[in-house]
Amino acid sequence: MKPLAPTAPSRLPSLTSVYRRRGFSGASSPSSSQASSSSFYSAARGGFAFYKAVPFVERWKSIQHTLGTLGNVSEGNVVTPYRQTEDAFRAMWTDVDAANTQVLWQTYICKDDTVGKLTMKKLENAQRRGVETEILYDCGGNITGRTRLMERLRVLGARVIRHRPFFEFTWTYLRSGLRWDQSPAIRNHRKILIVDNKIGYAGGLNIGDDYCGTELGGNGRFRDTHCRVVGPAVDHLRLAYEDTKQPRPWKYSLTRWKQVVRNVVLLRRQQARMQLALQRGGTAVRRIRTFSNSIVQHLRHAAVAAEETYGQVVKDMQTDEGMNAGGRGSTDGQSDPLSDQSRRKSSSSMRYRLRQATRTVAAQLKKEGMTSAAGKSAMERRMLMVRQRAQELLNYQRQRLEMRRVTQGNLSKDLRDTDPVPESLTAHQHISPFTQILSANPHSRDWSLQFALWHVTKNVHRRLWITTPYYMPHRKLTNAILLAARRGVDVRIMAGSRTTTDPWFMWHASRHLSEQFFRAGVRIYEYNGGQIMHAKTAVADSIWSCVGSYNWDIMSNKNMEVCVTNFQSDVAQEMERQFLQDVALAHELTLEAYESRSLTHRIGAWCAYYMLRVMEKITFFTYEDPDLMSDLD
Secondary structure, eight states, rough: OOOOTHHHHHHHHHHHHHHTTTOOSSSSSSSHHHHHHHHHHHHHHHHHHHTTTTTTTHHHHHHHHHEEOOOHEEESEEEEEEHHHHHHHHHHHHHHHOSSSEEEEEEEEESSSHHHHHHHHHHHHHTTTTTTEEEEEEETTTTOOOOOHHHHHHHHTTTTEEOOHHHHHHHHHHTTTTGGOTTTTTBBBOOEEEETEEEEEEEEEOSGGSOOGGGGGOOOOOOOOOOESSSTHHHHHHHHHHHHHHHHTTTTTHHHHHHHTTTTTHHHHHHHHHHHHHHOOOOHHHHHHHHHHHHHHHHHHHHHHHHHHHHHHHHTTTTTHHHHHHHHOOOSOOOOOOOOHHTTTTHHHHHHHHHHHHHHHHHHHTTTTSSHHHHHHHHHHHHHHHHHHHHHHHHHHHHHHHHHHHHHHHHHOOOOTSSGGGGGHHHGGGGEEEEEEEHHHHHHHHHHHHHHHHHHHHHHHHHEEOOOOOOOOOHHHHHHHHHHHTTTTTEEEEEEEESOOTTTHHHHHHTTHHHHHHHHHEEEEEESSEEOOOEEEETTTTTTEESOOOOOSSTGGGGGEEEEEEEEEHHHHHHHHHHHOOOOHHHEEOHHHHHHHHHHHHHHHHHHHHHHHHHHHHTTTTOOTTTOOOOOO
């Protein structure tokens, strides 16, 4: 059995994303071109097999390393997700009542109703106890202001901050020549509570009756998820809180993002060339198929060459005579770790380099005068060290290949929804749990949250379950979802239905994009639990979870957002259980039902989608970024 290529993870995603993008189905090509393109896709699927075989731990170590460059990572935190909104409000109010030094609350919407008044009363009591109190609310979610609701709190000495008054910034936007960073559509969508700099909350809960369960005086209109954080991550959550008031230049600015997406222009040029070649057919298509096959063959040959290198090192270092003569002397009785067939295929250039290396070592030993018994003993010790090192490298390579074979076997087995991904149960033996606070702020050009979601989606191993009120992700995130589904990842999206989506036109706009997700293999559910779907979560491979304020849609892409991500199996499994509870109250959409929609629904979806696109263009008139735009390829 030929070993798998160790270079597959770093190359194939970029190459296959070019070929498998939307528009390469061959539907508009001649019949001969369609037949050729199907063979081409078969070769591309062979590349997916290499990529899928990357071991779980190796894959997530790579993801962890990349996410670590975004900062705000800490260990030793306790994260508690809340599915029942009354439990979340009960915990928040209890912590505010027990506050000793400081309470900082930041919200998008704060309503003047029962829950809003109860919350203000809690803050007023804290202010009377001498606790430093501050509340920041966004004027986009509260256009008329909340002066009457918060006047008593302000009189007591608490800080009440109105964030970006809507009408004032509308005039500023027009006066600045429609500069997108002055747009009134940039809102603070973050929901953060920090108590004594020791306890933090984040998620999707605003303040109001709609967001709180009936047990505490609310009406429970919204189905939402919030989480409580205790530990060092609270300091990072505080940074996100302060960033809302005074945006700080992001540490990496746009440089980090551009490093990740620097190949996008090249990829699109290649896409255009491939599409033209598929349309022409004939020799061009044969060349494409040959090229795709050569990729797989090159990776296989690279793997064989790598293993042969380790074997040759062991073989050449196993004899004293070989070390001194600089050649391949007789073996010292140890078994050759590679087969005769592999040795015959060994590269002559590699043998030459090994001989040169052994000659250099022998010459150095001779120069140092190691001809006596002591010198001979030192030479033997050095040779033993070289042999041990070579054997360690070979064992590592064999272990890695065995892990890939085990990974392929696990991926071929069926996995029940209620079972976690098997590798996640032992992953913490190799990777320490961590919590990361990710934020997005267009004022400081901080796109770390968008980058992290894109990177995890693109590299997820086996399972990705997303909960969002509506799904209209930006271009790169859309392509990452499609690529993950096409290589066999269980990608599911839980969104609102026609009666559980607010605002209602977002449901129609999302349905306009459903077809491409269906054809890629994404499973889409619509929540029918009697509540408005408002949760914003994601869980990957039963080990990574995300809870926050980020909707996978157009506007959240350019709003100020924050999410708590956690690399911990027990938290991720709890998030999976919550997702399955929503699935039990939802119905799954199918491509057949989607294609049988009435003409009225088709027209409504088209109008809603392009109405949002027009609104996006008006409110962000000068904004240009081909990767964060929402238009389709």
